[in-house]
Amino acid sequence: MENINIVLKHILTESQEQIYPEDLIKRDPKFDYTFVFGKVRKVHTICGLRRIGKTYYMYQIRKNLIEKKIPKESTFYINMEDERIPAETKVLTKLIPTIVENFHVKDQLYLFIDEIHRIPLWSSWARRIHDSRKAILFISGSTSKLSGEKIPSALRGRSVNLRLLPLSFRDFLKFRNVKIEEKYIEWSEDRLSLLKNYLVEYLRFGGLPEVVLTPKFKKLTLAQEYFRTIISRDIVDQFKVENKTALEDLLKISINTPTFSISKAHNVLKSMGHKIGKETIKKYVSYAQDAYFLDLITIFSKNIKDQMLYPRKAYIADNSFITALGIKYDMGRLLENLVYIELNRLAQKDPLLRIHYWKNKNGQEVDFIILRGLNIINLIQVCWDPTDPNTRKREIKSLIKAGDEFNLKEGTVVTYDYENTEKSGKFSVKFIPIWKILLGLEKLLK
Numbered sequence: 356m357e358n359i360n361i362v363l364k365h366i367l368t369e370s371q372e373q374i375y376p377e378d379l380i381k382r383d384p385k386f387d388y389t390f391v392f393g394k395v396r397k398v399h400t401i402c403g404l405r406r407i408g409k410t411y412y413m414y415q416i417r418k419n420l421i422e423k424k425i426p427k428e429s430t431f432y433i434n435m436e437d438e439r440i441p442a443e444t445k446v447l448t449k450l451i452p453t454i455v456e457n458f459h460v461k462d463q464l465y466l467f468i469d470e471i472h473r474i475p476l477w478s479s480w481a482r483r484i485h486d487s488r489k490a491i492l493f494i495s496g497s498t499s500k501l502s503g504e505k506i507p508s509a510l511r512g513r514s515v516n517l518r519l520l521p522l523s524f525r526d527f528l529k530f531r532n533v534k535i536e537e538k539y540i541e542w543s544e545d546r547l548s549l550l551k552n553y554l555v556e557y558l559r560f561g562g563l564p565e566v567v568l569t570p571k572f573k574k575l576t577l578a579q580e581y582f583r584t585i586i587s588r589d590i591v592d593q594f595k596v597e598n599k600t601a602l603e604d605l606l607k608i609s610i611n612t613p614t615f616s617i618s619k620a621h622n623v624l625k626s627m628g629h630k631i632g633k634e635t636i637k638k639y640v641s642y643a644q645d646a647y648f649l650d651l652i653t654i655f656s657k658n659i660k661d662q663m664l665y666p667r668k669a670y671i672a673d674n675s676f677i678t679a680l681g682i683k684y685d686m687g688r689l690l691e692n693l694v695y696i697e698l699n700r701l702a703q704k705d706p707l708l709r710i711h712y713w714k715n716k717n718g719q720e721v722d723f724i725i726l727r728g729l730n731i732i733n734l735i736q737v738c739w740d741p742t743d744p745n746t747r748k749r750e751i752k753s754l755i756k757a758g759d760e761f762n763l764k765e766g767t768v769v770t771y772d773y774e775n776t777e778k779s780g781k782f783s784v785k786f787i788p789i790w791k792i793l794l795g796l797e798k799l800l801k
Contacts, residue, residue, distance in 0.1 A: 359443075359446060360453050362439050363433075363440075363446070363449060363450060366440070367431055367433060367458070374427050374430070379415060379418060381415055382408065382411075382412070382522060382526040382529070382530075383523050383525070384519075384703070386517070387515075391420070398481050398485050398492045398515075399493045399494070400494055400501040400502070400510075400514050401413065401501070401516075401519060402495065403519035403647055404497065404563075405497040405646070406564075406581050407519045407564075408522070409497075409519055413432065413467045413493055417432065426462055429460055430467070431454055431465070431466050432467040432469070433467070433468055434469035435468060435471055436469065443474070444474060444475050444476045444477075451466070451484065451490060463490075463491065464490040464491070465490065466492055466493070467494075467495075468493070470495065470496055470497065471495070471496055472496040472501065478507035482509040482513060485510075497585075497588075498593065498645055498646065498647075499646075500645070501516065502516055518703060520696060520699060520700055521562030521563055521673045521696060522563075522567060523562070523700070523793070524554070524790075525794065526562070527557050527567055528553060530567045530568060531567065533549075533553060537794055554789070554793075556571075558686065558693060559689065560675050561578075561674035561678075562673060562674075563581070566581075566675050574675065575679040576679075578678070578680075581675075581676075582679070582680060586602060589646040589648075590602060590639075590646050594645075596642065600629070601639070602639050604627060605636060605640070606643055606649065607680055608620050608623055608624070609640075609649055609669045610676060610677055611683065612669070613668055613688065614666045614667075615667050615668065616666040617633050620636055647672055649669060649672070650670045650672075651669055652667060652668050652695075653665070653711055653712075654711060654713065654714055655712065655713050670692055670695040673696075674692055674693060677692060685739070686739050687739040690771065690789060694722075694723070694735070694737050694769050694789070694799075697792065697793070698723060698800075701799065707728045708725060708727055709725070709727075710723055711723070711726070713734070719757075721734050721735070721736060721753050721766075722737045723735040723737075724761075725800060731761045731763065732801055733767060733800055733801060734757050734767065735767045735768075736753065736754060736769070737768070738769070738770055739770065739771050740770070741768060741770055747777075751777065751784050754784055755782050764781055764782055765785065766783075767787060768784060768787070769788075770788055773786050773788065
């Protein structure tokens with residue numbers, strides 16, 4: 356194999372020849388530079404689903420640093436999934452010496468490393484570099500091992516984490532080069548009609564950057580390719596999964612069955628001819644969560660046993676996977692999944708937020724019950740079209756029942772385009788179109 360110093364020199368030289376892509380489009384969330392320029396330094400970890408845009412987000416930070424007068428010659432980017440790089444600790448050990456020797460950096464070094472978790476002992480190396488102040492580190496990965504909850508002990512207290520989610524609707528419009536004057540939107544049928552066309556596209560095909568920029572006839576094929584890559588590289592290879600076919604079918608079950616339980620999944624997989632135990636299914640689900648493909652939320656109950664025993668509700672990382680792999684789905688399912696993503700986006704800004712669902716013994720259900728700390732702050736239903744009187748009555752009745760139980764006087768129904776406020780006794784229900792929430796014209800939470 357070619358000497359690792361030479362390999363690193365070639366790759367780093369290529370990185371310096373193109374500091375960031377010319378087609379870079381800045382996106383949310385806004386990066387917090389407190390720990391870059393302040394007295395207290397941190398290792399910045401960026402995690403999220405594969406193809407969510409982590410690499411381009413690192414380019415965005417790199418560009419911003421240069422705009423803040425950091426010499427571009429002091430910033431370096433390297434991707435550890437480059438096929439020329441062996442998955443060996445010595446790659447990291449030699450990285451900074453190679454930079455110092457060949458690029459003669461005199462100022463503070465800013466080092467961006469993509470998919471660092473591929474390299475053994477990466478966290479110990481990052482701690483050593485951070486503690487010695489040899490570089491300010493920005494590291495990314497398609498695994499929750501870089502998240503605030505699961506960061507290795509070597510970096511606890513030394514890191515600050517950012518999880519990337521699919522493009523927001525605002526960023527989606529920006530990527531599509533669509534400009535809509537929001538203040539006039541409600542007064543112009545043409546503008547609102549155009550917005551809704553893009554909204555339906557966003558609901559169906561999601562917010563993965565490359566999918567957003569791909570022509571419609573290729574979007575689903577690309578999402579299917581992503582699905583296979585996530586399975587192979589982020590689950591099978593990472594966790595040494597033996598039964599890849601069962602794993603793939605399990606994830607398809609989670610896509611097609613919003614209410615998820617290990618026992619139900621086990622029965623379905625058995626009927627498909629898979630010989631797989633419940634413990635293995637449980638492991639596979641946790642692997643999918645670690646790869647950010649799948650989220651499961653529990654029922655809200657003060658009884659921990661109920662939370663463990665009741666089925667969970669499954670939400671997928673991006674709507675494109677539901678459209679590309681779902682056997683049977685409707686716009687209501689896509690809308691609910693999108694609302695969950697938006698709630699997740701809010702939870703990133705407010706770490707005290709918790710998301711559950713609610714269901715009583717009569718089968719009445721509320722899609723999302725939101726807590727801040729120990730306090731329930733909102734009840735949220737999702738309904739594509741509540742104009743049918745029976746549908747609207749059902750949604751309101753469930754909210755009222757939950758409101759009675761938790762002593763709340765109001766709830767929210769997120770819709771496609773229906774808007775109204777209705778009262779039933781002392782209980783108030785606000786129907787809010789999703790586009791108003793996505794544009795920030797209405798708030799999903801108090």
